[in-house]
Amino acid sequence: MARKSKSAAGKTPFHAVVEKVQRGTISDKEFSNYFVAQPNPRQPFDFTIGINRAAVELQGVEKSGKFADALVHDASIGRDRQIRRAAPPKGFQRKSPIVAEGDSWFRLPQVIMPPTLIDVLQETYGYAIDNMAHWGDTLADMIQVGQFWPPLTSGQADTFLFSAGGNDVLGGDGGIARFLNLFDVGHTKPSDAAYYIKPEFYQNLRLIVQSYESLVQRVHLRAPNVIMLGHGYDYVIPRVDGPWIGNGMMYVGLDPTFRPALCQAIIRIMIDAFNNALAAFATTYSNYRYVDLRGAIGKTQWHDELHPTAAGAAKTAARFDAALRKLPKSGAFTAPLIASRALFGRAA
Known part of the structure; x- marks a missing residue:
């Protein structure tokens, strides 16, 4: 006999x-009903994912709620595969x-949060992307x-999209x-x-940039046919009581309410x-392409601070x-080996 999908309490x-997550049958409505996401104030670009106890019965398996983050991430990957075009x-x-x-600019908890640029590239433009991103990951x-x-x-792949460094630049666990x-x-x-x-x-920025550059160099050497594309985010806007930026600025007396222009200029x-x-x-x-996202997002087009x-x-x-679309076709690019060796010793 099949197990009932509803408990006695209607949960x-x-x-x-x-x-549902494992089979890929969870609907958007169910997803938004079963899971909740709250900003993690100790880590920019990160979220704490939980189970909505008003909709999901956890009696007897209370500790299983800690797997919410992994479930949401797995569901996002399953959704990627469903929308992939030929x-x-x-x-x-x-x-x-x-x-x-x-990080979260490439993947957010689906449905609970707005789509990311990777979601748009997949769903609107039709790019097939093996997205390994996870909200909150550091460089x-x-x-x-x-x-x-x-x-x-x-x-197997010769194009590498990379989004990292934002949470590190904005203070990480120590805050801005x-x-x-x-x-x-x-x-x-x-x-x-x-x-x-x-x-x-x-x-701190110098250390971040050195780590980032080291990765660019390693891609240059280990995968000479790969072109890597990265970005440095847009001008995020501090908010009053904002968990990632606003609260930190207010802690030092920089209030986004009364001095928004100054706070934004600092950022x-x-x-x-x-x-x-x-x-x-x-x-x-030669294997790196920088995508400038500054000024792309209008001031009214921010879901939250970041x-x-x-x-x-x-x-x-x-x-x-x-x-x-400007990248050379596959087989038309190979990073010059001599230049790669010369550059590899350049990082501090």
Whole structure:
């Protein structure tokens, strides 16, 4: 006899939720009903995923709720496979699927949050993408696990989309406050923004950029036919009581309510510094393409402090689509070996 999908209290048993995820039969309505997502204030770009106890019966399996994050991630991967099209979009002449690794700008909890630029590239433009991204992952997480290497080094894929460094740049576990000076009445104008950024920010940025560059170099050497595309985010907007940026700024006396222009100018300097570093890679490494997303998202197109709405994500996806269509066809690019060896010793 088949197990009932509803408990006596009208809730869906947890095992039934798991089965739906595993079979790929969970609907968008069920998904938004069974799961909840809350910002993780200790990690920019991260979310804490939970089970909606009002809709899911966890009696007797309470500890299973800790698997919510993995279930949501697995469901997202299953959805990717369902929407994958047989042929790539016209104008793209490289191997499919594309490999993508990254943070929440490449993958968010589906349905609960707006689509990402990867979702738009898949659903609107028709790119086949093997998306390995996970919200909250740091640059170090991605490099250490290295799950993107097999398809790149084996030759199965020759295009690599990468989104990383944002949570590291904005303070990570320590929060953005550690990079900011206390509010000073003598520095109240947006033009004073540079005053508030401590040297520690640039020291941290230097380490992030070195790690990022090391990865670019390794791709250059280990997968010379692969072209890597990266971005440095858009100008995120601090919010009052914002869990990732706003609260940290308020902690040092920089209130986004009363001084929004100053707060935004500070963030702008930080975002520009990271973008400028990535843009420089494109002039040094033949296997790297920098996609500038700054200015793509309108001020009313932010879902929260760090993530765009569906309309904002569509604009960032358009820029990636334009970059992808400009890439040389498969077989027409190989990173020069001599240059690679010379450059490999360049990273600190």
